[in-house]
Amino acid sequence: xxxxxxxxxxxxxxxxxxxxxxxxxxxxxxxxxxxxxxxxxxxxxxxxxxxxxxxxxxxxxxxxxxxxxxxxxxxxxxxxxxxxxxxxxxxxxxxxxxxxxxxxxxxxxxxxxxxxxxxxxxxxxxxxxx
RNA sequence: UGGGCUGGCCGGGCGACCGCGUCACUGCUUCGGGUUGAUCUCGAGGCGGUGUCGAGGAAGGUCCGGGCUCCACAGGACGAGGUGGUGGGUAACGCCCACCCGGGGUGACCCGCGGGAUCAGUGCCACAGAGAACAGACCGCCACCGGCUCCGUCUUCGGAUGGGGGCGGUGGUAAGGGUGAAACGGUGGUGCAAGAGACCACCAGCGCGACGGGCGACCGUCGUGGCUAGGCAAACCCCACCUGGAGCAAGACCAGACAGCGAGCGUUCGAGGGUGGUCCGCCCGAGCUCGUGGGUAGGUCGCUGGAGGGUGUCGGCAACGGCACCCGGAGAUGGAUGGUCGCCAACCGGGACGUCGUGAGGCGUCCCGGCGAACAGAACCCGGCCUAUGAGCCAGCCCAUCCG
Numbered sequence: 338x339x340x341x342x343x344x345x346x347x348x349x350x351x352x353x354x355x356x357x358x359x360x361x362x363x364x365x366x367x368x369x370x371x372x373x374x375x376x377x378x379x380x381x382x383x384x385x386x387x388x389x390x391x392x393x394x395x396x397x398x399x400x401x402x403x404x405x406x407x408x409x410x411x412x413x414x415x416x417x418x419x420x421x422x423x424x425x426x427x428x429x430x431x432x433x434x435x436x437x438x439x440x441x442x443x444x445x446x447x448x449x450x451x452x453x454x455x456x457x458x459x460x461x462x463x464x465x466x467x
Numbered sequence: 468u469g470g471g472c473u474g475g476c477c478g479g480g481c482g483a484c485c486g487c488g489u490c491a492c493u494g495c496u497u498c499g500g501g502u503u504g505a506u507c508u509c510g511a512g513g514c515g516g517u518g519u520c521g522a523g524g525a526a527g528g529u530c531c532g533g534g535c536u537c538c539a540c541a542g543g544a545c546g547a548g549g550u551g552g553u554g555g556g557u558a559a560c561g562c563c564c565a566c567c568c569g570g571g572g573u574g575a576c577c578c579g580c581g582g583g584a585u586c587a588g589u590g591c592c593a594c595a596g597a598g599a600a601c602a603g604a605c606c607g608c609c610a611c612c613g614g615c616u617c618c619g620u621c622u623u624c625g626g627a628u629g630g631g632g633g634c635g636g637u638g639g640u641a642a643g644g645g646u647g648a649a650a651c652g653g654u655g656g657u658g659c660a661a662g663a664g665a666c667c668a669c670c671a672g673c674g675c676g677a678c679g680g681g682c683g684a685c686c687g688u689c690g691u692g693g694c695u696a697g698g699c700a701a702a703c704c705c706c707a708c709c710u711g712g713a714g715c716a717a718g719a720c721c722a723g724a725c726a727g728c729g730a731g732c733g734u735u736c737g738a739g740g741g742u743g744g745u746c747c748g749c750c751c752g753a754g755c756u757c758g759u760g761g762g763u764a765g766g767u768c769g770c771u772g773g774a775g776g777g778u779g780u781c782g783g784c785a786a787c788g789g790c791a792c793c794c795g796g797a798g799a800u801g802g803a804u805g806g807u808c809g810c811c812a813a814c815c816g817g818g819a820c821g822u823c824g825u826g827a828g829g830c831g832u833c834c835c836g837g838c839g840a841a842c843a844g845a846a847c848c849c850g851g852c853c854u855a856u857g858a859g860c861c862a863g864c865c866c867a868u869c870c871g
Contacts, residue, residue, distance in 0.1 A: 350801095351801070389801060398527090399843080399844055400842095400843055400844055402844095403844065404805095404806095407805055407806065408806070410486090410487090410805085410806085411485085411486075411806045411807085414485090415485095439806075
């Protein structure tokens with residue numbers, strides 16, 4: 338689980354990131370990244386990056402949806418340091434993610450993050466997969 | 468030993484690294500207040516530390532029943548929906564238990580949407596078949612009539628008469644054939660031209676009455692009647708009983724936002740609403756509707772201890788109930804209870820050894836390999852039902868075979 342400061346909770350934020358963020362997708366998932374170039378949000382938005390997930394019912398029943406969500410959470414927790422401060426990330430899982438293994442999801446997530454421009458020190462983190 | 472029936476249980480364990488949520492205590496820090504200031508203290512927030520607890524038997528489907536919350540107390544009529552043997556259990560139920568009736572099985576046992584179809588009425592019974600609900604003559608059987616034909620007898624050779632076969636017509640007949648889920652009781656006899664409950668005996672079944680048993684559904688015995696009555700009410704319908712509606716996005720509180728303008732109707736002669744459907748009745752009532760323009764959707768509570776489980780005992784055939792003692796802690800809200808691995812139980816296959824047995828084979832130990840699981844994730848909470856589910860385990864009972 339992500340620490341509570343790094344969680345994306347507001348529906349407004351979800352909508353803005355998915356609509357305006359930079360998007361890159363693969364067979365398993367789609368990544369939306371919104372970097373804080375302008376003054377983001379009313380209230381006190383903390384500087385840490387925030388991550389949220391979208392796993393629809395097309396992925397599967399509740400058990401497989403939860404499994405996909407937990408794997409993505411742990412993967413993003415290891416990569417939270419590579420994201421720019423103040424940015425917001427939404428990872429949307431596609432139906433094929435239900436049958437993908439942990440390593441498959443890791444590779445796809447790294448590739449998409451690199452293409453979307455969130456590369457701070459990704460090569461060092463690539464050794465996580467066994 | 469083999470096969471089967473019923474009920475119940477289990478829903479993996481240990482460990483490593485990295486993590487999450489609730490609650491309690493605590494460290495640092497920010498803001499505000501108590502103070503002029505420091506120490507101290509109160510409240511709110513952020514980042515940490517320690518401890519604690521953290522998914523299921525179905526958490527699922529959302530099919531019933533309740534609790535709880537709100538609604539202008541929910542009254543009547545009609546309508547709508549549900550339930551449907553009897554008795555009990557329960558907060559309640561469409562659930563559970565026991566019994567009755569019907570059906571299936573050698574049996575343990577299982578199955579049943581199980582009120583009413585003569586005593587309210589309407590409707591429907593496909594296909595096949597001659598005929599299917601005021602039944603029905605296709606074949607067959609029988610009688611009579613009219614031709615045809617064959618045989619016998621007599622003959623005055625014109626014919627007469629007896630018998631058989633076949634055709635047509637008229638009528639009788641529901642015993643037989645064949646069709647069907649179902650053909651208007653079954654068997655045997657009397658009877659008849661042939662037949663038929665037309666009549667008789669027994670049996671089955673139906674109605675009525677009496678007696679006996681049972682709380683009751685119902686059962687048993689006896690008498691009697693007419694000889695026989697089809698099915699479908701998951702078709703309309705009738706009868707009995709039940710149901711106010713919406714649902715935790717219920718609902719309550721805090722914070723916060725905005726902006727009006729124009730037109731129409733109305734203020735006890737009442738606009739407009741509520742009461743799940745319609746009408747009556749009841750209640751609220753000074754705003755409502757349309758057009759145009761603008762704005763908010765953050766937090767706290769509800770939120771988990773409840774018809775709760777376990778053991779013993781007593782009552783009861785049982786479901787269940789009384790009493791005593793003990794146990795007990797998920798409460799998330801973009802949604803925690805995990806991610807990545809290792810080992811071992813358990814299971815399957817093969818092999819070796821030991822042991823029991825005449826034998827098929829059983830049991831135990833060890834080794835190797837496989838697999839190491841299925842269905843599935845709380846969202847207000849309970850009681851049920853239904854559906855999904857890997858490998859197994861336990862208990863009782865039944866049938867067959869063998870031994871005594």
